[in-house]
Amino acid sequence: MDLSYGPEYEAFREEVRSFIETNRDRAPRPRTGLRAPETLAWQKLLIENGYAARTIPEEYGGYGAEPDILKSRIIAEEFARANVSSGLGGQGISMLVPTLLEMGTEEQKREFIRPTLHGEMIWCQGYSEPGAGSDLASLRTSAVLDGDEWVVNGSKIWTSTAHLADWIFCLVRTEPEAPKHQGISFLLFRMDTPGIEVRPLVDMTGVANFNETFFTDVRVPKHQIVGARGQGWMVANSILGNERDSxxxxxxxxxxxxxxxxxxxxxxxxxxxxxxxxxxxxxxxxxxxxxxxxxxxxxxxxxxxxxxxxxxxxxxxxxxxxxxxxxxxxxxxxxxxxxxxxxxxxxxxxxxxxxxxxxxxxxxxxxxxxxxxxxxxxxxxxxxxxxxxxxxxxxxxxxxxxx
Amino acid sequence: MEFGLSEEQTLLADSINRFLDEASSLDRVRQFVTAPETDVWSGLVELGVPGILVSEANGGLSMTALDAVIVAEALGSHTAPAPFLGSAVMAPVALQAAAKNPGDLLAALVAGEHRVGIAVGEAFAARVDAGITASSGRLSGKALFVLDYGADSYLVADGNANLYLVAADAKGLESRPLTTIDRTRRTGELVLKGVAAERVSDDPAVLRKALDYGRVILAADTLGAAQNMLDQAVAYANEREQFNRPIGSFQAVKHMCAEMAAHLEPCRALIWYAAHALDELPDEATLYASHTKAHLAEVGKFVAKTATEVHGGMGFTDLLGLHYWFKRIGFNRQMLGTPELLRDDAARVQGLVA
Structure with missing residues (x-):
């Protein structure tokens, strides 16, 4: 039984504390907008110092540190203790980025990870549907290949930040004849694509944190798929694991x-x-x-x-x-x-x-x-x-x- | 950083469990009810158990509270009849905290030649007609539900948190066993009329420390007993078929098991931490001991009821013997402080009681 983190880590804790003390005036106040200049500047500063996107490789816009559970934990503890913003979260950073690192092509990693980490590209998640909640794999939003494009039809629910998002990562059914877990694909597309309608969903707290999102003949370039056709369930499952742990x-x-x-x-x-x-x-x-x-x-x-x-x-x-x-x-x-x-x-x-x-x-x-x-x-x-x-x-x- | 059991501790758990599988099988436990001497304690003495919390200087093993917790968990798991709490935990802790070792009592405890029962309940929760007073070195009054009854001597607390040792055959001491719902433990009553006693301590911190240890140990006993009940419930639900399915495939049943596990599993880490605090974090020791015993009392009660229900009608029978674990958990809940008393204690320690 040894509850101490050890001298190397306590020294690291001191570094984090002194960073926070020196820079706390630059941190955005609570409820500052996601696209506000001070939000983006703070995020950039955190990444440069290794307090955000810490283990994401530099070539994709992260800090590039070796994974170290205790250091990540110390960072979280110290920012929480100081009550200072620990940078941007959201489903793009917490869920899509790790998935792309795992499953994405080199091109996708280069295109999406850096702007996502820096808050320049905001994402929403299109998983649940009105008819597919706990039984997510029964989802019915369809994507049919037409030439070089997927044509997406259907609807999603609980899409937080859909009204703000630039892009969506979305589970769609591409193989209607396959067993339900094997017929799903993982698509990425822009939220300003014609045919997308977002309607706010007010929750019991009185706030519209969620949305319903409708797709009518939304055309998505064929290559904007993560993993192979029909592998979307596997991709999505690694993301759900991340969410539950957090x-x-x-x-x-x-x-x-x-x-x-x-x-x-x-x-x-x-x-x-x-x-x-x-x-x-x-x-x-x-x-x-x-x-x-x-x-x-x-x-x-x-x-x-x-x-x-x-x-x-x-x-x-x-x-x-x-x-x-x-x-x-x-x-x-x-x-x-x-x-x-x-x-x-x-x-x-x-x-x-x-x-x-x-x-x-x-x-x-x-x-x-x-x-x-x-x-x-x-x-x-x-x-x-x-x-x-x-x-x-x-x-x-x-x-x-x-x- | 390392929060968990060491390799040696895992081996200790294995060896105690292996011994108890045989020595404290359900059949043996049933026999204890009619013939309260078993070879459980002598076997544990051979394994060195009474020396765990005794310093090497006093002839013991100088092990940690976490080691004692591991033993307690195994004892609870096997509903083992053994005077562990008094002779291996509370008496040695009190004697050493007070730096007293009359007649090399600690060596006799380690050798299993002497047993100490615990009569301290009157210091914090005296019932009607019970209570101990001291006057010029002599004790009078009544102690109820003495732990590990049938001992060679008793550690007795008076109303001012002073501690004394009283020989079981002391002049002026009358005693009798008291039957409780838990037949795996021996309890009794002491009536003292001007009994000569050896004062162990007049420092309330000594009683406090013995209570902290005792409470964590009882919580660990509950963890072992409750884990065993959960394991039995899961095995039964996977085996028993109704409506052409194992009943464990019904969410009504499997969710009962999930709820038991969800409440019980974090208790393991809580007890580890509480044990660690006893040895290493004196400022947190009492807070954790009180909360840990109170929390295990609540979770234990829930598991005892729910695991019995999963067994359906069989759970209610003597045939299965599940009630030995149910009653053991119940005993641990009431002894050395009920949950309400302990939570009040926790609030006091934090300065939350005006």
Whole structure:
């Protein structure tokens, strides 16, 4: 058991801290636009210093460092601690770039990775469809080859940032006769191509973070495909793995827990502080115990990664437990506030800019998105515990079986 | 950085588990109910278990709290009847924290020649009619649900967190066994009437340390027991068929198993950290010990119920014996502090209680 990162890494931590202290005035404020000059300048500075796009090869516009899990982690920890923007995220950088590095042609890597990393090319993801959610492989948006072009028809849903994006990476069915996992291809195309319509989808927080995106005879050059025809499912699966690993961040949860303790010290009912109410305090302590368990679990997963081992179950439970716990933590804050917990938007009694109400709902979205809690339980029981799969029905078979 | 078990620790777990597979099989556990002397403890003594937390200077092995946790997990997994908590954990920890070793008691503990029962509940949660008072070196009062009853001496705490050693045959001490739901553990009652006692410590930090260790050990026992129940549930669900399918293929059943695993797996890392804190991070030790035992009590309760349900009617029978694990987990929950008490403790340690 050795919890220290070692002197080499502590020296690196000092470097990161001093960079942040020297440059923090140049960092964009929260809610600065994705295309604002200060956003792009900050991203450029971070990449030049190895604090963003750290392990992406220089020839594709990254910093080109050797992968080092602890250094990446120290960077994340220090930017979070300083509450300074750690640069651009989004599905282009977090999902498409690693996929192109893995599966893209040399030409694609050169064309797309650099501008994506530098925030000059914004992407959206076209996976889910109204009829293909948890059963993503049943997607029906079609692409038919017509000469040198794919002709795309269909629709996608939950396409975050589609209204801002320059490009989309999109799963389409190209081989309608093949078994469903083998008939999918992974296309890249511009969002200003004729035939694309984006309609905002307002979520329960009142914000249109998502969209519905419709394709009518959208013509895409034939070579804008990642991997071979019919291999799109394999390409997409490596991306989903990335997404699941990135959800449920125990450091963020800890800082929310600290915020909740502060809130409970300040909120009073009949002159008594919430923290002095033994029932509320017990609920707080229950949540703290669970946060501590997940933080320790995170250390275990990290340590396994450092040793090239797979923490298996410890890794598989992170998304399920992390999102459910966050939702409960935010919910306790609302109960602590009583009626004030209902306040929203311009209400003058709002606490902490309404973040508790917003996050309570937002995390319900994360419980569902990126593989629902029920899908997570399938993964845990089938892959983690070795339990048998649910019998699968072919198309139309269930109605017949149900008689 | 390395957060996990070392190779030696994995080997330790293997050797303890191998021994207990035989010595503490379910059949043997059933026998313990009628004949409470088994060869489990003598076998563990031979493996060096009582020396784990005793320093080399005192004749022990100078191993870590994490090693003790590994043993506790194996004991819980096998619902093993053994006086580990008192004689290998709380007594040695208290004696060494107080720098006391009367009559070379530590050597006798390591050799398995002496057993110490634990009567400290009255220091933090005295029930009606229970409670110990000290007056000019003599103890009076009543201690309930003494752990590892049937010992040669008892570590007794009074209401002021002072610790004493009382010989089981001391004049003025009356004792009797108390039956509990968990037949794999021995508990009893001590009634003291002006009993001469050897004072071990008048420093509350000594009792605190013994409690921190004891709580982490009980949490680890629950982890082992709950993991075993989950493993049994998964094996049963994969085997048992209804509606022409293994019941484990129904999401209603497999999701119960996934929920058990999702709650239980992070507990393993929590216990590792809590054990590490006992040895290396004194500022965090009590906070982690209290939270770890409280959290394992909650998760253990959930797993005990859910794993039983996965077994359907068979889970409710004595035939399968699943109830030994269910009751063991229940025992661990109530002893050395209930979850509510421990969470209050955790809040106090952080200065959150006015």
């Amino acid at each position: 959800l449920g961040n125990p450091d963020a949860t800890l800082s929310r827990l600290n915020g909740l303790v502060e809130l409970m010290k300040q909120e009073t009912v009949n002159g008594h502080r919430a923290i002095d109410d033994p029932v509320l305090r017990d609920r707080l302590m229950q949540i703290q115990g669970r946060v501590m368990a997940l933080r320790c679990n995170d250390l275990r997963v990290l340590s396994a990664r450092l040793n090239q081992a797979d923490a298996r179950l410890a890794r598989m439970v992170v998304k399920l437990q992390g999102t459910e716990l966050r939702h409960e933590l935010e919910g306790l804050a609302i109960d602590v506030m009583g009626e004030i917990g209902l306040a929203y938007q311009d209400n003058p009694y709002l606490r902490d800019q309404g973040s508790w109400q917003h996050q309570y709902m937002f995390f319900l979205g994360l419980i569902i998105g990126g593989g629902t809690s029920q899908i997570q339980k399938n993964i845990i029981s089938e892959r983690g515990l070795g339990m048998p799969k649910e019998p699968k029905y072919e198309k139309g078979q269930f109605a017949k079986a149900a008689g």
